[in-house]
Amino acid sequence: MGRTGRKRKSKKLSGEDGLYKVVRDTETIELMQWLTRNGWKKEVTLYPTEFSTTGRGLMTKTALKKGDILVKIPFHLLITAHTVCKSEIYDYLDKNVKYDGHEILAFYLVWERHLNKDSFWYPYINTLPQQLSTPLFWSKEPVNLPKFISEEIEGSRNSMKESHNHFLNHIVCKQKVCDHCKLALDEIFNEKDFIWAWCIVNTRAIYIPPEKDLHNISNSLALAPFLDLFNHVPSAQVEAMLIPTENSYQVKTLVPVSKYDQVFIEYGAHSNLKLLIDYGFTVPNNQHDAIALSLDDIYEVIKQVAQVSRVNMSQEKYKFLKQHNLMKKPCLTREGLCWKAMSIVFILTSEITNIKLLESKVYSSLYTPDEINAINTVGAILVQNKIDEFKKHVALFVPTEDDQNAVLAYLKECLDLLSECLEKCK
């Protein structure tokens, strides 16, 4: 949020989502006035509200029925690749190069933000958070961040840097001085502002059907003012779609919502690790959560438990796992071992070598009680090993700033999931 707004007094209220406070700062009021001036009509009354549980989100002032439209945003208030192509800054990009939707929106956002009040989008940009809680915004490294998390963060940082370099390399006449601020283009598109814009797009963009007639941009992303104030829960039931006949993008609730409750949407079937890296938060009891396993994790346990002679990692079995794509993302879930993990354990411990028979077992999951027992014996040890590993992570991890507490919340959620998983292996 912009820091300059005059804050009006507002009362703290409490409800299902703990304490909440309707946001009535100048920036939010100006956003609503700007939307209305530009043809936006509210469908139901949703207040931007600060919740103690999730931070700023949207609260409904009235009880909502199944099928109520929550918001309808006119096309011309969405920032899409089309918007960028029509803008003056697009003239400074090399048109012979391909750009993706994420980077083109980030690029545009840097430009429009630098125009400040001279940008059409100023009332929107002024309500965007200046600081994000995502890992790319951490100013200090935490102590003993688990390697699998730091690798994910590194992957995210590399994508962002690649996008930034891609633009810097394809801005025509980087030294050109902007009439508005007298800065050169490569100063305007500096890394710090690009990271902010890239993370804003990452955390807030919605998916739209790919736009046509954009020869050098693959785009199915859009920034949607106001709509991007919805927070996420995996259990949210909404339907979002473009309505071409009305020139708008709308979100409908598929379930009733009580008066004064926060209204959530679902950003996608995201695991907590994905939420942590891309959005900077996790949700308790996330039904889409899973803990990744490697073939080595599984193989080591099998060597421990099964008689070595039964561990028959023949070339054929290895080929079988590869050909059937079974080594790609086996995991542990609240329901126990995922079917890929079960299949790997079964294949590596089974005496069966006939490929057709293995295939029919694995794809039907019709295991005998003895086979299930054997899989669960290995499964329980695998899960216990992961529990020990995650307990160590929790004991060693030290956050160096508040936003890094999300990592601790994440690790504890993993431990909860693992203990449910262990029960399923008994």
Ligand SMILES: C[S@@+](CC[C@H](N)C(=O)[O-])C[C@H]1O[C@@H](n2cnc3c(N)ncnc32)[C@H](O)[C@@H]1O
């Ligand atoms: C699309 S924005 C939602 C609006 C945002 N809270 C704001 O104030 O502008 C996505 C960001 O909201 C926050 N968020 C969304 N859902 C959340 C939740 N269930 N718990 C905590 N933070 C959440 C995260 O910071 C995420 O990166």
Ligand SMILES: [Zn+2]
């Ligand atoms: Zn300028």
